[in-house]
Amino acid sequence: MKKSFIVWMGIALMMTAGMSSCSSDDEEKATGYDYLYHVSYFDQDPNLNKQQGYWYDETFIGLTPQKEPPYYLVAIWDSEEGEKALNYIVGKKDGVILNRYDLEGGNRVLLVSNKYISCPYLYISSSYTTNNIIEGDYIRICNMIIVKMKEGKSAEPIATKYAHSLKPNIEETKLSKTVVFDCILNTSYEVLQLAEEINQRDDVEWAEPDMWIPFHTYSRTRH
Numbered sequence: 001m002k003k004s005f006i007v008w009m010g011i012a013l014m015m016t017a018g019m020s021s022c023s024s025d026d027e028e029k030a031t032g033y034d035y036l037y038h039v040s041y042f043d044q045d046p047n048l049n050k051q052q053g054y055w056y057d058e059t060f061i062g063l064t065p066q067k068e069p070p071y072y073l074v075a076i077w078d079s080e081e082g083e084k085a086l087n088y089i090v091g092k093k094d095g096v097i098l099n100r101y102d103l104e105g106g107n108r109v110l111l112v113s114n115k116y117i118s119c120p121y122l123y124i125s126s127s128y129t130t131n132n133i134i135e136g137d138y139i140r141i142c143n144m145i146i147v148k149m150k151e152g153k154s155a156e157p158i159a160t161k162y163a164h165s166l167k168p169n170i171e172e173t174k175l176s177k178t179v180v181f182d183c184i185l186n187t188s189y190e191v192l193q194l195a196e197e198i199n200q201r202d203d204v205e206w207a208e209p210d211m212w213i214p215f216h217t218y219s220r221t222r223h
Helices: 002-023 080-091 156-161 188-199
Strands: 032-034 039-042 053-056 059-062 071-076 097-102 108-113 116-118 123-125 127-129 139-149 166-168 179-183 204-212
Touching (some): 053 204, 071 116, 080 097, 116 123, 123 139, 123 188, 156 166, 179 188, 188 204
Antiparallel strands (some): 032 039, 039 116, 053 059, 127 139, 166 179
């Protein structure tokens, strides 16, 4: 019995060590959680210390999320549940959301917030700075990825492989010989990571997230 107890204690210790090592990453930990709409609140962008950015030709444009509040977060929803979640978050009057500004498009807002917010019913983009951006301006990442295929290549393999994360935006696929995908993702970090992965494919000329971007910084317009 004693030997069996010692063995099980050893297994428990190994499991605890394994769980500790898995959770010891650089991600920011949530400081609050609301069960009604599964909203997580963070003091900073949980991916603040991870590399973020996009490729422009052969140059990687690094993007740095805001490090201090107030945070300027773009929230987008595509369902009634998402709109309800947003209205609930804004309407709590708990001092987290300072202002809400409706943006063109009807299903997107700019939130001025004391916390970074994550919610499964909303797409959230951080506001980013980069080396060549004027102070006070920010880049925001849309929940869309623009892909230019190499001559003679089809975008179908991309649509098939990433069907859980992308859906073709049929209305725009003929513009500039590019394919536009809507993202079924929740954060700008996820969109940036997926765009970079697609950009590395052999059948792709380039891939970028669609962005709200100041005119004086790098433009995503390709010739």
